[in-house]
Amino acid sequence: MKEAHLAYTPEELMAIIISREVRNLETVGVGAASPIPAAGCLLAEQLHAPQATIIILGSKEYHPFLGGSSELHFLAQRGELDLFFLSGLQIDSLGNINLHVLGDYQAPKMRLPGAYGSAMLYYMARRVILFRTEHTRRTFVEKVDFVTAPGITSARVYRPGGPTKVVTPKAILGWDRTNKKWYLESLHPGITVADVLENTGFPLEIPSSLTITLSPTDKELQTLRTTVRAKLEKIYPEFAQQKILA
Amino acid sequence: MYSMVQAGSLGLPFIAVRGLLDSDLLKFRPDLKVEINPFNPEEEVVIAQPIRPEVAVFHALQADPWGNALTFGPRDDLMLARAARRVIVTAEEIIPQELTPRDAYPNTFLPALDVDAVVLCPGGAHPGSCGTLYGVDKDHLQEYLVSAATEESFHDYLKKYIWSTNSEEEYFRKVGWLAPGQKEKL
Numbered sequence: 001m002k003e004a005h006l007a008y009t010p011e012e013l014m015a016i017i018i019s020r021e022v023r024n025l026e027t028v029g030v031g032a033a034s035p036i037p038a039a040g041c042l043l044a045e046q047l048h049a050p051q052a053t054i055i056i057l058g059s060k061e062y063h064p065f066l067g068g069s070s071e072l073h074f075l076a077q078r079g080e081l082d083l084f085f086l087s088g089l090q091i092d093s094l095g096n097i098n099l100h101v102l103g104d105y106q107a108p109k110m111r112l113p114g115a116y117g118s119a120m121l122y123y124m125a126r127r128v129i130l131f132r133t134e135h136t137r138r139t140f141v142e143k144v145d146f147v148t149a150p151g152i153t154s155a156r157v158y159r160p161g162g163p164t165k166v167v168t169p170k171a172i173l174g175w176d177r178t179n180k181k182w183y184l185e186s187l188h189p190g191i192t193v194a195d196v197l198e199n200t201g202f203p204l205e206i207p208s209s210l211t212i213t214l215s216p217t218d219k220e221l222q223t224l225r226t227t228v229r230a231k232l233e234k235i236y237p238e239f240a241q242q243k244i245l246a
Numbered sequence: 247m248y249s250m251v252q253a254g255s256l257g258l259p260f261i262a263v264r265g266l267l268d269s270d271l272l273k274f275r276p277d278l279k280v281e282i283n284p285f286n287p288e289e290e291v292v293i294a295q296p297i298r299p300e301v302a303v304f305h306a307l308q309a310d311p312w313g314n315a316l317t318f319g320p321r322d323d324l325m326l327a328r329a330a331r332r333v334i335v336t337a338e339e340i341i342p343q344e345l346t347p348r349d350a351y352p353n354t355f356l357p358a359l360d361v362d363a364v365v366l367c368p369g370g371a372h373p374g375s376c377g378t379l380y381g382v383d384k385d386h387l388q389e390y391l392v393s394a395a396t397e398e399s400f401h402d403y404l405k406k407y408i409w410s411t412n413s414e415e416e417y418f419r420k421v422g423w424l425a426p427g428q429k430e431k432l
Contacts (some may be wrong), residue, residue: 060319060352068322068354077249077264105274117248120265147270156290157267198425 008216010169011243012224013188014131015039016216017167018085021129024049026082029072029125031116032058035232035239036131037085042052042228044222061237076124079160084125086118087132088143092200093182095151095163095175097122097130098144104147115148122149123159135168137201154181171196172213173204186211248278253296254329266292270327302330302383304356305371307379309337313361314345321354328360336367338426347382354378369418369426380427 006017010016018040022028030038041054057061057069065071073239075081089112101108101113122128132139153159163186166173174185183205184196192205216224225245231242253261262283272278277295304323306315315335319348321356325334333354347355370376373383373390393403411417414426422430 061319066320067325068320070252070322070325071320073248100270105270114247115271119269119271123265147268149265150268153268154290156288158264158289158291186253 006185007245008221009243010085010133011036011039011239011244012221012245013213013216014104014133014167014169015043015224015228016220017172017213017246018129018131019047019220021127021165022052022083025051026054026214027053027075027080029076029081029121030062030085031072031118031121032057032069034085034087035236035243036129036133037129038227038235039224039232039240041243042231043224046227047220056235061231061234073120075116076121079124081121081125083127083129085131086122086149087130088144088148090106090139090140090141091130091132091166092141092144094180095144095182096144096147097149098146099148099149100146102145119149122162123153123157126161126163127164128161129164130166132166132168135170135196136199140199141201151175158215170199173200176205181205183207184210185188186213188213189215199245247297247324250294251329252320252325253310254298254395255325256296256328258296260293262291263294264291269363270341275383276328280349291429299326299330301332301334303334303336305367305374305376306335306337306356307340307353308345309335309343309361309364310341310343310345310358311364312344313356313358313364315356315361315364316345316350317356318353320352323354323356324360326366327356332363333361334363334365335361336365336370338368338370338376340366342363369414372423376427382430383421383429386421 011240014036018037022041028041030041040057045052045054054062055064055072057072086097088099090098096140099112099118101111103109151163163175165175170191171184171188172186173182175184184207187193187210189212197204229240229244249261249263266272266278267280272280279293280290281293283289283291304317306317309315315337373386375382391401393399407420411420418426424430
């Protein structure tokens with residue numbers, strides 16, 4: 001009985017962690033190819049943020065606009081987006097993200113489709129939560145190969161928003177805005193500090209008293225696997241069926 | 247990018263955009279420049295060149311003979327059409343009655359004013375999807391992706407599906423469609 005409750009996929013855990021970050025009444029955006037944040041926002045709406053305005057690109061129900069994706073883009077540029085989610089092929093010690101190339105920009109080993117407006121959203125969304133399903137030294141690097149959007153900008157740049165944390169299957173890394181570095185905010189159940197350090201390609205500050213991520217509650221898991229899964233199936237059918245357990 | 251297309255649609259010489267500063271994009275993009283905000287000398291902003299494509303092509307659910315068209319879902323097509331110098335609409339269907347903006351919801355309306363040509367082209371979004379009419383042809387896309395890897399294999403792809411195909415009917419037969427949007431039952 002107890003063991004069954006502990007069994008969850010890494011994607012479910014990440015979606016539940018993200019749901020806890022969504023606050024009631026705020027405006028939250030989910031970009032393209034982001035099923036985990038989409039699941040998190042839908043879960044938050046069911047549990048504690050019923051009046052949040054949730055925008056999910058690619059959905060019908062969560063698209064309160066007459067126009068296309070540019071509506072979310074310009075809403076953020078106006079400073080009206082409270083929370084947004086970004087990922088990175090690489091994420092580095094200074095909070096820089098890379099969504100462009102691996103290797104040299106002019107002769108890349110791998111080229112991605114592009115930045116999807118992240119070079120504006122990373123500045124203008126009040127809080128940006130990064131998410132990455134792969135927590136290894138090839139994703140968490142000392143210095144990214146290409147800065148698609150920087151973690152830190154000079155004082156001459158208008159930047160009301162920026163990174164706040166990274167959610168991975170191993171831990172939550174928090175961004176210390178004052179000291180411009182990452183710290184171990186919370187360790188997921190069953191993961192050791194050594195495991196996180198081994199798989200992070202930059203020094204990580206370890207607080208003296210360690211926080212362990214609260215395991216998914218029965219209510220969170222149950223809601224995620226029923227109501228949220230059904231809603232998510234309309235937007236990300238394959239993800240909902242494969243990663244959220246029925 | 248959206249801002250640059252929007253600037254194009256508005257006929258502006260340039261547009262200021264938020265963000266981008268201190269990113270590597272500025273090292274490689276001649277169409278993005280850093281300037282001082284003329285209204286706030288303390289602040290640096292990025293100035294971007296407008297994007298004005300020579301031609302934009304939209305695939306519509308319906309069009310009328312005047313060039314009014316409906317495209318699937320809520321989209322940024324109007325902005326894109328206005329940014330482009332010429333606009334071609336390919337349509338699943340051309341109807342004799344005049345379409346108006348009121349016919350659009352929940353789809354997007356493209357006014358004849360912004361459209362230069364309409365082409366009847368049922369099944370024209372293949373291998374992409376067209377609203378609820380037909381979905382993405384995953385098998386064909388996979389074949390395309392594999393053949394796009396080298397010049398030779400891509401040449402073979404073009405030969406198979408384009409150069410040696412003499413009619414729409416023949417194309418649909420080759421990709422396994424009985425009729426536009428209608429997949430052959432396996």
